[in-house]
Amino acid sequence: MQEDKDKEKKIKEAMDNIARELSKLYLKEMQEINKQEKQLKNKKSKQ
Amino acid sequence: MEDEDKTEVVRTLKEQYSKGQRDFKRIDLQNADLSGADLEGINLVGANLLNANLQGANLKGANLSGADLCLADLYGADLTSAILISADLDHADLQTAILYKANLRLANINHADFRGADLNSADLTDTQNLEDADFSGAELSGCIYE
Numbered sequence: 001m002q003e004d005k006d007k008e009k010k011i012k013e014a015m016d017n018i019a020r021e022l023s024k025l026y027l028k029e030m031q032e033i034n035k036q037e038k039q040l041k042n043k044k045s046k047q
Numbered sequence: 048m049e050d051e052d053k054t055e056v057v058r059t060l061k062e063q064y065s066k067g068q069r070d071f072k073r074i075d076l077q078n079a080d081l082s083g084a085d086l087e088g089i090n091l092v093g094a095n096l097l098n099a100n101l102q103g104a105n106l107k108g109a110n111l112s113g114a115d116l117c118l119a120d121l122y123g124a125d126l127t128s129a130i131l132i133s134a135d136l137d138h139a140d141l142q143t144a145i146l147y148k149a150n151l152r153l154a155n156i157n158h159a160d161f162r163g164a165d166l167n168s169a170d171l172t173d174t175q176n177l178e179d180a181d182f183s184g185a186e187l188s189g190c191i192y193e
Contacts (some may be wrong), residue, residue: 023192026177027182027187030182034185035186
C-alpha cells in the first residue's frame with residue numbers, strides 16, 4: 001500500500017517536472033520569437 | 048448582486064481608498080467597472096473580480112493573490128510589482144498591460160491574453176496552463192521561470 005503511494009508520488013513529481021520543463025521551453029521559444037520579431041520591425045522601420 | 052448594488056460597492060471602495068483604506072480582502076467585485084481607477088497598493092487578496100472591468104487601472108504593487116480574475120479586462124492596466132500568486136486569470140485580457148516585476152507564481156493563465164504586455168522581470172514560475180496563454184509581441188526578455 002505504502003509502496004503504491006510512494007510510486008504514485010514519484011510519478012506525479014516526474015510529471016510535474018516534465019510540465020515545468022515544457023513551460024520553460026515554451027517561454028524561451030516565445031522570448032526568441034518576440035525578440036526576432038522586434039528586430040525585424042526595427043530593421044524595417046530603419047529602411 | 049444587482050448592477051446598481053455593484054455601482055454602490057465601487058463607489059464605497061473608491062471613497063474608502065481615497066481616505067487611506069487599502070485592505071479590501073475577499074471583496075465581491077464581480078462585473079464591476081473599475082476602469083481607469085487608481086488602486087495603487089490595494090489589497091484584493093481572494094477578491095472576486097470575475098468579468099470585472101479594470102481597463103487602464105493603476106494596480107501598481109497591488110496584492111491580488113488568490114483573486115478570481117477570470118474574464119477580467121485588464122487591458123493596458125499597470126500591474127507593476129503586483130502580487131498575483133495563485134490568481135485565476137482564465138481568459139483575462141491583459142493586452143499591453145504592464146506586469147514589470149509582477150509575481151504570477153502558480154497563477155492560472157489559461158487562455159489569458161498577454162499580447163504586447165510588458166512582462167520584464169515578471170515571475171512566471173509554476174504558472175498553470177502557460178502554453179495556452181497568448182504572449183505574442185509581449186516583452187519577455189527578463190521574465191523569470193525557475
